[in-house]
Amino acid sequence: AxxxxxRAFATGDFSPAGLVDDVSxxxxxxxxxxxxxxxxxxxxxxxxxxxxxxxxDEDGAPTEALRQAEAAxxxxxxxxxxxxxxxxQFPPCNSEWSSAKGTRFWCSKQSGxxxxxxxxxxxxxxxxxxxxxxxxxxxxxxxxxxxxxSSQHRARGDLDNPHLQEYEGCHPLAEQCVL
Numbered sequence: 001a002x003x004x005x006x007r008a009f010a011t012g013d014f015s016p017a018g019l020v021d022d023v024s025x026x027x028x029x030x031x032x033x034x035x036x037x038x039x040x041x042x043x044x045x046x047x048x049x050x051x052x053x054x055x056x057d058e059d060g061a062p063t064e065a066l067r068q069a070e071a072a073x074x075x076x077x078x079x080x081x082x083x084x085x086x087x088x089q090f091p092p093c094n095s096e097w098s099s100a101k102g103t104r105f106w107c108s109k110q111s112g113x114x115x116x117x118x119x120x121x122x123x124x125x126x127x128x129x130x131x132x133x134x135x136x137x138x139x140x141x142x143x144x145x146x147x148x149x150s151s152q153h154r155a156r157g158d159l160d161n162p163h164l165q166e167y168e169g170c171h172p173l174a175e176q177c178v179l
Contacts, residue, residue: 004051009037021054023069028076035073087114089145089158090136093122105167106176107137120157122177124165138164140173 004021008014010030023034050056055066092112093105105122109115120137139157143149158164159172170177 002051004053004055006034006037010034024065024072026072028079031069031073031076032080035077087112088116090125090138091116091120093135093137095135101178103179104176105135105179108175111137118157119175121159121173121175122167122170123159124167126163126165128163133165136164 003019005014005019007020007023007026008018010023010026010033011018013019023031026034050060052058052060055063055069057063091107091114093107094111095103095105097103107120107122109117109119111119118139118141121140122135123138124133125136126133138159138161139145140159141157142155143157144160145158154160166172167177167179169179
């Protein structure tokens with residue numbers, strides 16, 4: 001009571017070292033956790049005052065630190081929306097591993113927790129500047145993501161995306177690959 005524990009709500013560190021009011025070094029996912037708590041309290045509780053300190057001055061007016069924290073939360077929300085859009089375009093593959101069979105990747109109309117009307121084919125997706133890849137399901141028919149049907153594309157879905165790579169030893173249009 002009487003102190004700002006926002007950082008602790010995001011990090012889970014309720015020790016004296018974690019009960020600080022500075023959220024400037026938090027990750028986007030931690031900022032989204034704070035946003036969730038703020039929404040919870042706004043929706044379920046009536047405010048009774050403002051805590052004077054880093055985020056509100058003696059008159060209850062927002063400080064520059066509050067404006068910076070709100071801007072960082074907005075940026076985290078924007079990143080989350082972009083991530084959700086990417087997940088709609090390139091849902092994660094299903095995968096399993098066994099010592100007898102190796103690794104199997106496959107796509108279905110539900111893989112990656114994304115319901116859709118297409119299954120897709122497994123591909124490695126590389127983020128710009130990263131050497132790490134992730135298995136995603138890629139539409140192999142129709143126009144590329146976000147483009148209307150037209151005669152100007154090859155009706156190959158997103159197969160021509162430059163950040164995708166086929167799995168070696170896997171048929172280019174197979175809905176599953178065993179490596």
